[in-house]
Amino acid sequence: MGNNTTQSDQVILKDSIFRIGKVFSVEGRQVKISVDKQKNASHLLYKGELLKNVSVGGYIKVIKGFTSIIAKVESEQVKEDLSFDGRYNKEENKINRILNVKLLGFIQSNKFERGIKELPLIDNECFLLDKDEIEQVHDFVKKDDVPLRLGSLAEESGQPIKIGVNGLFASHVGVFGNTGSGKSYTLAKLYRTLFEEFRNDDKFRKNARFLLFDFNGEYNLDDTIITDKNVINLSTKTQEGKEKLIFNESDLLDIELFSIMSNASEKTQRPFLSRTLNFYSTVSNSDNPLGFFKNMLRKRISDVLKMSDKVRAFLLLDYLKAVLPPAYDMNGIEIDLAEELDYHNNSNEFIWNGFYLRQNPNQIMNTALYKQVDEYTFSDNFISRIIDFLYLQLIYDVISNRAQNEHISPAINKLKSFQRDIGKVLEIKKDGQSDFWNGNYFSVINLNEANINMKKLIPLLVSFKLYSEHKKKKIDQTEHSLNIIIDEAHNILSYSSQRESENWKDYRLETFEEIIKEGRKFGVFLTIASQRPSDISSTIISQLHNYFLHRLINNKDIDAIERTISYLDKVSFDSLPLLPTGVCILAGLMAQVPVVVKIDEMEKKHEPNNKTIDLVNNWRDKVQ
Structure with a gap:
């Protein structure tokens, strides 16, 4: 008792x-x-x-x-x-x-x-x-999940905060915060903790893939996040580029992608691109693709040299010369392949060496233009190769009154603007497996030295390819998962960008919106980090499952969070502008309640390379 x-x-x-x-x-x-x-x-x-x-x-x-x-x-x-x-x-x-x-x-x-x-x-x-x-x-880990310690309660430092692997990494995650708030550190800490837990498991190394798009070169150092990773440094600043991503032709032979790259209009240019891609496929699948293309090129030359419309004929001559390789005389000076051709205005036909070519079509094969076809070879640059097909298709369409030059040529010129840059960052192969991983489970694509066009295009191409591959696999037959990580995500997920056409912007956003809406079913998950959530599509933010919210000062950013995140209470919203560096609010499906977490420290060598420079240390002379 x-x-x-x-x-x-x-x-x-x-x-x-x-x-x-x-x-x-x-x-x-x-x-x-x-x-x-x-x-x-x-x-x-x-x-x-x-x-x-x-x-x-x-x-x-x-x-x-x-x-x-x-x-x-x-x-x-x-x-x-x-x-x-x-x-x-x-x-x-x-x-x-x-x-x-x-x-x-x-x-x-x-x-x-x-x-x-x-x-x-x-x-x-x-x-x-x-x-x-x-x-x-504050127990956020389900019974059958693996716990990972992230940090501790900011107000109760003795209370650890652990996250479940399934609860977090099998979901779409958003990490938001102003510069200097610890956003990139939290992103690195999340994946550092995960990799440390599973890196020695053979099934993990076999079935898990993580791809990080690094816009500012913060994660490409040898030990950042983890040492055994694959880093691909892309550059458009050098003549040949540093390294290249390997793609198969089939990855890029997509009407949507070509329509976007060429800013094609829906009614005229897109059908033309579709015809060209079909033409390319027909030639590529033939027994002798180069011979097939040369014969088509000879046929187009004959058709042009028999034309009676002088204006269109000379325009198409320029296109033929753009396709043909240049010719040189004995002194190495480039020859104008059409210089030997005259045009008789009264009879409206080409003249070569005294022969009226429409009346004597058998003489066309003796022209320099026709003979130069023998020197033609396919370019190693995939886009250059496609442009040759575009010109040949355009010549045929103009001759057959199927298209007008002024409607189509802007799309070709737009595609030509990508030609050199794509060759610097992509290696496109006819067949074989394209591999972004180099035998590893974690790859970083460093876009710090890529220009703005490639910074927008590469994440779209890679994400579209990998997501499409996962969609083709049957869910009940695959154990593979893909986590796409995008730091500084406002670079490619902004709906307010003025640097691109509406079609290009819509397609890019629709691609990532589909991944975030449907990706979970195919084992594809998205982690985005940004200092400007107000710039990111509200559809994308609202579809995220879990959030790590660091200090946000701009009212537009706070409003964007408040409009799209239903998990936060008033106290949490009010505290966003006041959070110290390294402290964030964890909220979402994984967390039972929103909590303010102080993120645990990690070794300096594993931190992202984004520290603000110490001006005093750099400016003041050292005391002797």
């Missing part, structure tokens, strides 16, 4: 210390609590330890029968007790504290469940959470 009495006394003592007040108003999820007057101190003493008293941002427990309802304090106010008599009471007792709390969930079978099971009643008692209950509320 003595032991039972002691335990009972301890329970009574604990309840008296942990009790903070009672419910006096219930309006849906919004509940008001009247705080006991003796609980107005900032801290409470229990078993020799100081406990932090209830305050804004803290959690409380409402007891309704055998149910423990958990709520978060969003605000508080004070009211003066007008009936206070100072002769018999302490001065502080004339103040009544009122807590405005929002219901979050309930504890059942020692497990916190998010959602409202039932509402409290007036006069239900309210208590602080004890240590076990705090751990239950």
